[in-house]
Amino acid sequence: MKNxxxxxxxxxxxxTTIKTLRYYDEISLLKPIHTDINNGYRYYSTEQFEHLNTIxxxxxxxxxxxxxxxxxxxxxxxxxxxxxxxxxxLTEQKIRELxxxxxxxxxxxxxxxxxxxxxxxEVPFIKEMKEKxxxxxxxxxxxxxxxxxxLRRLEDLSNLSSSIFIGGVGLTVSLDHxxxxxxxxxxxxxLFTEDxxxxxxxxxxxxxxxxxxxYYRGNHMESSMYYKILLNYIAENGLEIIxxxxxxxxxxxxxxxxxxxxxxxLQIPISY
Numbered sequence: 001m002k003n004x005x006x007x008x009x010x011x012x013x014x015x016t017t018i019k020t021l022r023y024y025d026e027i028s029l030l031k032p033i034h035t036d037i038n039n040g041y042r043y044y045s046t047e048q049f050e051h052l053n054t055i056x057x058x059x060x061x062x063x064x065x066x067x068x069x070x071x072x073x074x075x076x077x078x079x080x081x082x083x084x085x086x087x088x089x090l091t092e093q094k095i096r097e098l099x100x101x102x103x104x105x106x107x108x109x110x111x112x113x114x115x116x117x118x119x120x121x122e123v124p125f126i127k128e129m130k131e132k133x134x135x136x137x138x139x140x141x142x143x144x145x146x147x148x149x150x151l152r153r154l155e156d157l158s159n160l161s162s163s164i165f166i167g168g169v170g171l172t173v174s175l176d177h178x179x180x181x182x183x184x185x186x187x188x189x190x191l192f193t194e195d196x197x198x199x200x201x202x203x204x205x206x207x208x209x210x211x212x213x214x215y216y217r218g219n220h221m222e223s224s225m226y227y228k229i230l231l232n233y234i235a236e237n238g239l240e241i242i243x244x245x246x247x248x249x250x251x252x253x254x255x256x257x258x259x260x261x262x263x264x265x266l267q268i269p270i271s272y
Contacts, residue, residue, distance in 0.1 A: 134204050
């Protein structure tokens, strides 16, 4: 059996490309056993099969070509164990990150499914809420463009990606504005987060306790009349408003083009 394989044969046998093998030659990661000086054709031998297999194996583990080259040049057990331990830690970190992303998806799926099952619309009710971690930027917002710009600023300041917070964005109306029935100006924008280890100077919490709430079909633009319904309910039941309201559009035009699907919740912290 011949022990000389062209670059095309080598690529086919190892499920790689000729371009890749040429690059490995250029960086001296895997050089052909022979190169014809007349036509530049590269040839490999069976002794190099394991060398290429090792490169593929280490690439699958996540090692860079530079790290692979260093290992193949040194072939030291201690340094190889160190590389494996380092890659193991990186892999564990990626797993934790993926678990957090998975949880965000799961929470959002449950959020939307629950929203679709809500029957009591435009009817105030009291809800007991646990303390929630949020990222909050205090800033005056009175228009849709200001909202979008402020949201981008909040994401930048917090090192967060907007893609993971679809439906997790809230706006707040100050206590003073609520009492003065001014509902068209917000005093902050916030993001709900499940990341317990998130580091940000904007980290805050929503207080635990009772909230007067109402659901309605619509977005932020239609909130005024529902604030009034909620305030009447609070007054009629002798409740006291003790903080800023929270306004969150759960389903909007980014999720459904059907306005009948839109859903927003207003929450106002209260005490008896």
